Amino acid sequence: MYAEVAVHTPMARRLQTVATPELNSGSAALGMTFHYAVPADLREQVQPGSLVWVPFGKEQLHGVVVALTDSVPPGVSPRPIIDLVLPEPVCTAAQLELARWLSVVCLAPLLDCLLLMLPTGLALKAEPIFELTAQALRTLAQQRPARQSPQLAFATQEFAEALHPAGYLPQFPDLKPEQHILIGLLRERGQVPERDLARHELDLSRRSVLDPLIEQGLISRRRRIVDTPIKAKTERQVTLLVDQETIDRVLPTLGRSSKQADVLAWLAGQAEPATLKDVCDAVGCSPSPVQSLARRGWVEIDDGKVVRLLVPRADASERLIELRGGEKYRRVLQALAGEAGPVWIGWLYAEIDTNLATLRDLEAAGLISLGVEEVWRDPLAGKEFVADSAPPLTEDQARVWTKIQHAISNDTDSESRLKPASPGVSDPDGERQPGGGFVLENTSTEPDADSPPAFLLHGVTGSGKTEIYLRAIAATLQSGRQAIALVPEIALTPQTVRRFAARFGQRVTIYHSDLTPGERYDVWRRARSGAIDVIVGTRSALFLPLPRLGLIILDEEHDPSFKESQRAPRYHAREAALQLGQLTGSVVILGSATPSMETYHRAQVGQMRLLEMPRRIMGHARAIDEQQRRWHLATSVYRPVEPQLREARYTELPPVHVVDLRQELRAGNRSMFSRALHEAIGQSLAAGQQAILFLNRRGTATFIMCRDCGHVQTCEYCDVPLTYHEGRGGRGAIVCHHCGRRASEPERCPECESRRIRYLGAGTEKVSELVSTLWPQARVVRWDRDVTGHKDSH
Incomplete structure (x- = not known):
């Protein structure tokens, strides 16, 4: 048996080895795989999706098995796989096919696409x-x-x-x-x-x-x-093995060696006084320990010959604990006896000031056990969510939900979308499919009669789309399958997960790049094992290996954050979600108040189903009444959604006024604020309210131009105009917003040496300055990347 492996080596290095005999010459360079023999002792363990160690030239690298075959191309003498990195596959069959699809569509190396499916740090190294x-x-x-x-x-x-x-x-x-x-x-x-x-x-x-x-x-x-820097987190735990009766019996015998304690224990076990000689013979000591006990007043020596116990036998155990230094053991045992089960060793250290040596003494005595237990790094650990129940649906919601519910109850079995490929399978054009393994029955994004449906949920802001998401997830979980809900920004994840966790509790977790590598690793492992039912996250959450995926939700599907534009593969999460939905038989819901042009066109031509919710739901009547009272809001704009749902209120969309600034200029207004905007801001401030101004430009001026020669200063690396940022003290800088290059504010034109330099365009700094000038009584806050560039800086 042989395996086709996508080896984790730089792309340039792979392309340089195209002519080597081990290369699968039928594959395109982007989907390049290498043949390796599967040793007899690994044949039951190596599967498509396994992460393995393979020899690669003089190196030992890891790779992902993308297919198993019974033969190799003529002239190839494959070397054997060295070992498995992990005993279980790291990619599902659907993920392998999704990686192949991404490789073809995004023109990216197959291995880079497969690495999307793995958590950071899982890949090992060898030295x-x-x-x-x-x-x-x-x-x-x-x-x-x-x-x-x-x-x-x-x-x-x-x-x-x-x-x-x-x-x-x-x-x-x-x-x-x-x-x-x-x-x-x-x-x-x-x-x-x-x-x-x-x-x-x-x-x-x-x-x-x-x-x-x-x-x-x-x-x-x-x-x-x-070793990989990411490992399973473990904690040492202490477990009490005996009952209180055993503790009371054994505790006096614990601790350091003490002849005085031996003498006292022997006397406590005798019914009658004994001679000093008998005591010394029985214990194996000199008269000195007996005399020390006599000085403490715990025994009496009559005429120097007969030893009599003065301590009540009921109190002898306490004296023995004192003589042997057993108090430290008693504190540990009492603390453990007060707990219902195993105790974290760190808690024990902090509570009773003990140490590992003491615990090992108790373990040697058979009273406790020291063990190691794995602890999940749960990003939601310690957070509490108030349980919530599903509210009644409005007419719009009920109409939409009926169609989605029907699709979920009749979705396609995930395994029916994939069928095993024969070794060396070819596509209709006669070229071999890179990666092999499984053949996708239908790889187009246009649904056929048997494919799971995709929906465009076009609902205005506040129309209740989230409630549809929650009901769709509930129906998916009821059918024994799992769900992924994607949001465009990390900042939206907490508020989304609060809604989801209030409905589904501990079955929900989050996944995004702001988590620690250990947290991402544990979420990935829990997803692979099927221990998680609902994942809320950004676009990277789409590639978690859920074995029973049945629903994929993209909220705000129009948002550009769903597009990976920094590194290969430069995929779009929306397109990848639609493809994954076909591979796994999952229902896909794309939600937006302003759908992207391509998604809306697909819905218009029937490639996905269009569902619309045109009315806004502002919330429950009691909450809105409280907001109106507190903020002195107008009451006439809120109306019941339906006569039978008087608790739910809605309002029409706010009016939008488009101002032609060319007409403003002709009227003599040279300010960047139109007269309508100036008046609206003034009215809001006079009423004690607030205003938000949006501008998609940072800085003070978007470019600098020489008025004599028309030269515009650009970045020497990126060839884009440099943006002027006004600094403190009046001395500014010009900055490239692509590469970050900075330079001091020019005094002369670099082309003609003219001093007639003009600053054109406007950014957030200029808007903030103008607002402060026009309304000096207003408190102005500028919120852009320049002032909120770090975590939690907002």
Whole structure:
């Protein structure tokens, strides 16, 4: 059996090896895979989607198995897979097909598309290490070398001993001084990474030093896996193993050795007083411990011969604990007895001021057990959500929900969309499909009669789209499947997850780039195991390996944040979601108040179903009445949605006025604010209200132009106009908003040396300055990337 593997190596390196015999020559360069033999001991474990270690040239790299085949192309002699990185596949069959689709559509390397499905840090690395062979160790164990050249030995010994404590090795008289030093270093440290040899002052990693030793069989080179920085989080826990009766019986025997305690324990077990000789013989001590007890007043020695116990036998246990120093053990046992189950060791340290040595003593006595338990890094841990129930639906919502509910109850089984591919399957044009493994029955975005439906939910802001999402998720969970809800920005995730968690509780989690690598790793593992039912996140959440995916929601599908534009593959989450929906038989809901042009066109021509909700729902009557009372809002704009739903209120969309600034200019208004805007802001401030002004430009002026020659200063790297930012003290800077390059404010034109430089355009800084000038009594806050560029800076 053979495996086709997408190897994790840089794209340039893959393209350079196109002509190698191991390359699957039938594949396009972007979908390049390599054939490897599956060892007999791994045949039951290696599956499509497995993450494996493979030899690649002289390196040991990891890759994803994209297909299993029974044959290889002629002339190929595949090398065997080394090992599995993880015992279970890291990608589902649908994810493998989605990666192939992304590779073709986005013109991206197949491996880069597969890496979208893996959490950051999962990919492991291997480093070369060197160690002495058994032959070298046997030779070093000899007292004298077999033969020795006196002159060479003297020179080598003097040089080697001067550079390394191991010094000259007479067992190897024919080696160079650097090789003597290397062998001595390996004998001293056992295994040495190649990077440490390279740091040595003689650079012991040179091939002239290493290769002769390897050829002679004195040292060996192999690769050691470097642990991934992301691991499962574990916590040491302490568990009480005995009941209170056992604690009371064993506690007096714990602690340090004490002859006084031995004497006291022996006397407490005797019914009658005993002679001093009998006590000493029974305990194996001198009279000194008995005399010490007598000075404490715990025993009495009559006439120097008879020892009598003065402490009540019921109190003897307390005296024994005191003599043996057992109080520290009692504190631990009492704390554990007060808890219902295992206790985190850190809590125990903080509560009773104990240490690991004390706990190990109790473990050795069989009273407790010390264990390690995995702890999920849940991004929602510690957060409380008030449970919520589904409200009654409006007429618009009920009409929309009926159609979505019907689609969810009749969705396509996820496995029916994929069928196993025969080894070496070809497409209709006769070219081999890169990656192999599964064949997608229909890869177009246009739904056929058997494909799961996609909906465009076109509802105005406040129309109740979220309630439709929640009901769709509830119906999906009821059918035993899972759901993904995508939002465009991380800032929207908390408010969305509050709504979802209030309805579905602990079945919800979040996933986005603001989580720590450990949190993302744990969410990925929980998703792969099927322990999560609902995931709310940004576009990266789409690639989590949910095994029973049945619903995909994109809220605000028009938002440009769903487009990955920084690195390959430059996919759009909307297109990927539609494709994943076909692969898994999932219903896809695209929601927006202002749909993108391409999505709305698809709905118009029947490629997806258009559902509309034109009326706004502002909320419950009691909440709106409270807002009106508190903020002195007008009451006439809110009306009941329907006669039978008087608790739900709605309002019409606010009026929008478009002002032609050309007419303003003809009327003599040279301000960047129209007269209508000026009047509206003044009225809002006079009424004690607030105003928000939006402008999609940062800075003070969008470009700088010379009035004599018309030259516009641009970035020398990006060839875009530089934006002027006014700094403190009146001295500003020109900034490129693409690469971040900064330069001081020019005093002369770089082309004609003219001082007649004009600042044109407007940005948020200029708007903020103008508002402060026109309304000095108003408190003005500018909110853009320049002032909120860090986490939580808002």
